[in-house]
Amino acid sequence: GDSVTQMEGPVTLSEEAFLTINCTYTATGYPSLFWYVQYPGEGLQLLLKATKADDKGSNKGFEATYRKETTSFHLEKGSVQVSDSAVYFCALSVTYGQNFVFGPGTRLSVLP
Amino acid sequence: EAQVTQNPRYLITVTGKKLTVTCSQNMNHEYMSWYRQDPGLGLRQIYYSMNVEVTDKGDVPEGYKVSRKEKRNFPLILESPSPNQTSLYFCASSLHGAGTEAFFGQGTRLTVV
Numbered sequence: 593g594d595s596v597t598q599m600e601g602p603v604t605l606s607e608e609a610f611l612t613i614n615c616t617y618t619a620t621g622y623p624s625l626f627w628y629v630q631y632p633g634e635g636l637q638l639l640l641k642a643t644k645a646d647d648k649g650s651n652k653g654f655e656a657t658y659r660k661e662t663t664s665f666h667l668e669k670g671s672v673q674v675s676d677s678a679v680y681f682c683a684l685s686v687t688y689g690q691n692f693v694f695g696p697g698t699r700l701s702v703l704p
Numbered sequence: 705e706a707q708v709t710q711n712p713r714y715l716i717t718v719t720g721k722k723l724t725v726t727c728s729q730n731m732n733h734e735y736m737s738w739y740r741q742d743p744g745l746g747l748r749q750i751y752y753s754m755n756v757e758v759t760d761k762g763d764v765p766e767g768y769k770v771s772r773k774e775k776r777n778f779p780l781i782l783e784s785p786s787p788n789q790t791s792l793y794f795c796a797s798s799l800h801g802a803g804t805e806a807f808f809g810q811g812t813r814l815t816v817v
Contacts, residue, residue, distance in 0.1 A: 635808035
């Protein structure tokens with residue numbers, strides 16, 4: 593079945609460090625790929641998305657490129673801030689029925 | 705404001721006492737779903753609905769019921785809650801299915817003692 597694998601963390605970085613969170617997927621069709629972010633005590637919010645191969649999603653300084661050849665959608669940010677501390681979920685959507693499949697989430701802590 | 709509203713946010717109940725968690729969206733979305741979030745397991749889908757009166761099981765449906773009588777509402781029903789249903793629950797909606805953004809509620813933290 594469809595699945596998403598991502599590094600679970602926790603990841604701890606100093607402010608202004610470079611961030612990479614790896615995400616790979618397995619899907620039978622042609623999925624859309626998403627990164628969601630969950631701040632403490634809140635629901636999930638869409639961070640960025642890409643709907644086809646080679647698309648780059650970007651938002652708030654975060655970027656991810658849909659790589660069909662490596663079935664990956666790694667999240668990057670050049671300079672993290674304390675306010676980026678959250679849990680990040682990689683997800684795919686391919687079948688109309690079950691909609692989203694989420695990875696386990698990666699907790700990011702950014703220290704001042 | 706576009707939103708998904710869940711109630712209650714926090715609930716403590718006893719084993720076997722029926723409860724309902726409500727979910728409502730104001731975006732006229734066709735697709736709605738329920739997830740539970742547990743440490744180390746991420747989000748797992750409980751049930752989903754592709755439209756009014758159309759519901760189907762997700763990955764972990766045992767012990768739960770849902771209904772979709774109106775497009776905007778998708779309540780989650782626990783007929784006889786057990787301690788292993790202690791979890792953080794999220795409702796989500798999206799315009800259609802695959803490829804469209806999902807909007808999430810704030811979550812309901814349920815404790816069954």
